[in-house]
Amino acid sequence: MSDFIAMRHVTKNYAGVQALKDIDFQLKRGEIHCLCGENGSGKSTLIKILSGVVKPDEGSEITIDGRVFPHLSAHEALEQGVRVIYQDLALFPNLTVKENIAFQSFSEKGSPMVSWNQVEKTARGAMSLIGLDLDLNRLTGTLPIAQQQLVEITRALIGEPKLLVLDEPTASLTRKEVNALFEVIFRLKSRGVTTMFVSHKLNEVFEIAERVTVLRDGERIGEYVPSEIDHKKLVFLMTGRKYESALPSPVDPLAPNLLEVKNLTRNGEFTDLSFTVKKGEIVGITGLLGSGRTELALAIFGMTVPDSGSLLLEGKAIKPRSNSDAKKLGIGYVPEDRLRQGVIQAQSILDNMSLTVLEKLKTTLGLLDKQKMKTDAQTWVKDLQIKIPSLDSSVKTLSGGNQQKVVLSKWLATNPKLLILDEPTIGIDVLAKNGVHDLVKKLATKGIGIILISDEIPEVLSNCHRVLVMQKGRFVHELVPGPDAERDLLENFNLS
């Protein structure tokens, strides 16, 4: 395979933050190439340079099909067939699915007349490439996040892509959708399209990559063929460290029930759900997209009202009717879609981290204890290994994964009795993931009850005391993690 794209001496400095240092990076025509590295290692920056969104520093050089550019404009990148699906969704929530998918191709042509037939045909054609069948007239913002991601992928397939760049496209997709996406990538490959892929899910990297480039702290560590390295080696290359994770400490058999859920039903969402969470217990809930897990979480957190059934917290019946009710009762919820629900991008890291705990930080005079705010925030930065220039920088200057960690710390700091975590490690790199898992296990030893909702089977199996499998709004299975648990789930529930 010949070199299709070669980036040489690529350097980028963001006002003092050295995001990339003298990077060499090659893509061969038609290959599937994964870019690996911890949060903040420079992956998205490299991608944005390739798509013309970010201008590299002087001395950088990008060669595409033999043509040399000191830097690319967004227009040039598009012309060269570069299509990027960014980490943070770039859709217009108030436009319909078909408008989102086909918008760009029509706005480019500059014609003032839009043929709706044509828009619909283009959108439908692109959707069929990945076997997607969505209501074209639905407002995109009303779709679940995974489907929004698929809309974004569909949009990138319009025109003649030569290079498809996916910056963590699978973060909120379930296995079934990931498989569909991988099929698309293989199909495109057979037509000579190159794919560049970023994922923190290393099993996916090993499944799909033909070559892997590893970045660490803005430097290129090397380029590898996956068959020559294994999971552990890759983690070591990315982090420069070794890591072993521990199983959660056993739950005290005498621990009282913290939460009891009895026959909880919300019509159309979930049916007759009963389970308990003891103090100090970590209960995992897994299942495919649409199984009703998030809906259950929302009901416990008071965001929706169940039609029947009851909730007991520490033996007392509770009926939270809003998230502030739930918070007062000591229930915390880290939403799946937390980057949109959870942070104020333009505000500083310190302010974001302090938002949920302002009450606690007030001194007796009703003033904010700035010093305590700072020391608490510094502790979170250390515990979660958040990579930030300073506590006063705005959240929007952080890499995607580091933004996730800021949101997570914000909720953990409220010190709840019951903590519901919905996909807590989406988009978080491997070491930080372990950091989050360790933290969850540490919280449990303090007596906090935890519900951990996740699609990642290894995540629930290695961090939970018990795992419930949900399908179509019902619990269909319960298991205790052990040697056969993974096979059990795979064989019986088609989860992986």
Ligand SMILES: Nc1ncnc2c1ncn2[C@@H]1O[C@H](COP(=O)(O)OP(=O)(O)OP(=O)(O)O)[C@@H](O)[C@H]1O
């Ligand atoms: N607009 C910006 N202004 C200042 N610093 C920035 C900006 N964008 C990125 N950075 C910094 O550049 C570094 C690399 O960020 P980048 O987004 O490329 O990381 P990444 O490898 O994509 O991480 P992640 O896995 O978390 O998405 C980080 O230290 C980040 O804080």
Ligand SMILES: [Mg+2]
């Ligand atoms: Mg990134």
